[in-house]
Amino acid sequence: MTNNKKPTVVWFQAITCNGNTHSLLSANSSRLELFLNSFDLIYHPSLTIDKSLNEILESKDEIDFLLVEGAISKNSDFFTISDETTNVLLNKLTSKAKYLVAVGSCASYGGVHAKFEQNDNVVGLEESLDKKSTKNLKHEIINLTGCPVHPEWIIQTLFTLNNFGKMAIDEEGRPKELYSTLAHHGCTRNEYFEWKIEGAWGEKEGCLFYDQGCRGPMTHSSCNKILWNDVNSKTRAGMPCIGCTETDFPRDNMLETKKNIGIPFEVPTGISKRAYLSITGVAKTFTIDRLNKKLMD
């Protein structure tokens, strides 16, 4: 650690459930402590006590990293913070910032809150920013999608931007290193997927793609590479991936697989349906005792 001034971080909460805040607080504690030592988190509405949001807004100081949790709206009837809309506050804060990071799916594209149709103006950062506000940004907006986003992805992104000033991002604004592979990668149920052995709720065995609605093979995320809370992932535990890092989340009927004559309606990303069906047909001709048995009796 050098004596250089630590980069400042402001965490702004807009329309949110605070899930990303609690995700960050649930990070590996050594990593969280290193992050808090290496950056100066000068404002978080629930955690810090030295400065108010108004003081941040009134200050002439630049913000190195502006992190935003929650969706944004221009509608003051449903949501304001300190009597301002989240849209106005976001634009004011962004005009001071060097890097802007959307923390979670709501900040990235509206997420769950955009489903509240009676408020017809719930969107993510990109859609709510004026051109004028973004002129000081040194980088495109980084979208860390996920409901919530994995805490380690936040920490890695901030350290990478701070050390190298840039990150490769995909067409959704997500860091490629975190979102180029699928949730399927690293899933402990992959062998069952390969041999088309269907899973069931409450079992260690079987793949959840066929019936339980698992989106692992279609969802860009590293949930199974960088484990949650250091110990697990949803698909490892037995819960299907619900695709919360993709822009179509939340979808309808998330806990079942949409099928057509018994065949999953959507097949893994990048594979033609015909190829998928051929492979499935071949795989199903094998009967592998080891995989059809209970792992433990």
Next chain:
Amino acid sequence: MKTVEIVERIEGEAKLNCSWDNNVISDARIDFLNFRGFEFILEGKAPLDALVYTPRICGICGQAHLKATVDALENIYENINEKLEVTPKAKLLREIGLNIEIIDSHIKWFYMFILPDIIKLKQNDLGIYQPLKGSRWLGASKTASETIKSLAILGGQWPHTSYMIPGGVVTDPTLLDLSSMMNYIDTAVMFFEKSVAGVSFDKYLDFDSRDDLNILSGDMKYFTNLAFENSFQKIGTSHNRFIALGESSLFKTGKIRQRAINKLDLSKVREFTEQTFTIEDRANPKKHTWSKAVCYDNNFYETGPLARAMIGNKPFIKELHKSFKDSVFTRVMARMDELAHLLDNTKSLIKQVDISEESYIKPKINLKDIDSAKATSVVEACRGSLYHDIEIEKGKIKKYDVITPTVWNLGPSHKEQKGIAQKAIIGSKSLDIAKIVLRSFDVCSVCTTH
């Protein structure tokens, strides 16, 4: 004189409107001005999708919402005479998951939300309790993140997992998993012994008199000293009525007005909206908050750890209540006392899990094939009683009503009666004290208005 203060450092934001008389708050109103519309979002959705949506009402008590949803959906089956069989194992794993979340919340609440404000009344240097920097703050944060790992073993992650489903749970832990869970809980037990109470865990669990305050030596002692210096044992008193809707192996259902009654009639739980904005009427000057008011049999009741300790006959807290009533002091102590009992209870529940049982038994009927049914569920969440009410029509959610603990405690007045926190704030001598009174209820604005 009137003042308006925006209260930050709760979960979300609230606005506190105070009237002053002789430098004392003579009237108070709490406004929650933000609304996310979860009940509207749920309309028309597949019933099982509620398992994904409702945990996202709140990032810190999502498992309580998940359990309320799964219970409500199972009650749907019961109400159409198709009661589901759920194994003791699945029931235990659900209760354990919910307990762990409450443990996480109580630790964070004390160290992140309550202590810094109280210490600041006396000094600017918060020392080891300094947010983000102090060793004790970091220790508490570490303990919470270690403890929550035991929930991630069941749910794959936390926050936001939907591992409970009608018929059971999706997960099938091994003995090694259960053992790891116990280890993570023990991290919290050690923190409780060394830092929170400063006495051995077993000794703490035997506390049953006011004199036991003298045995405390950790942060509960530090808090007790600060509380007495600031007369927190005399401020923040409200109606002195308590309710707990849900029950578990640790919590009992019931209410206390003059005397304790253990059987509740849920049809007496009613919400009122005289002061509450609606979608159609959100500019009405007579209305001032998105929070509804909720009463049992037309009366306000406090919900949360103090209510649970009173109804569940927890000796130490009952003794403190005898001396200090429903004050800020008793309320804070009740939450930390509950932390100890939750840790103890959770370890014993983990030991009871029989891994040879099924985790899940498939319902014979799909919820999508149900033409018309209604059901209600109640669970105890970190902040108190949570109520879900669901109506299904033609296989889809027609109506979903959620009453959160914070609506009980922080909702507006009804007719002539002041709301629970509202009444507690009246009499405060400064805004800082008023905010501490408010925080003693564990405010969550995202839950209050959902």
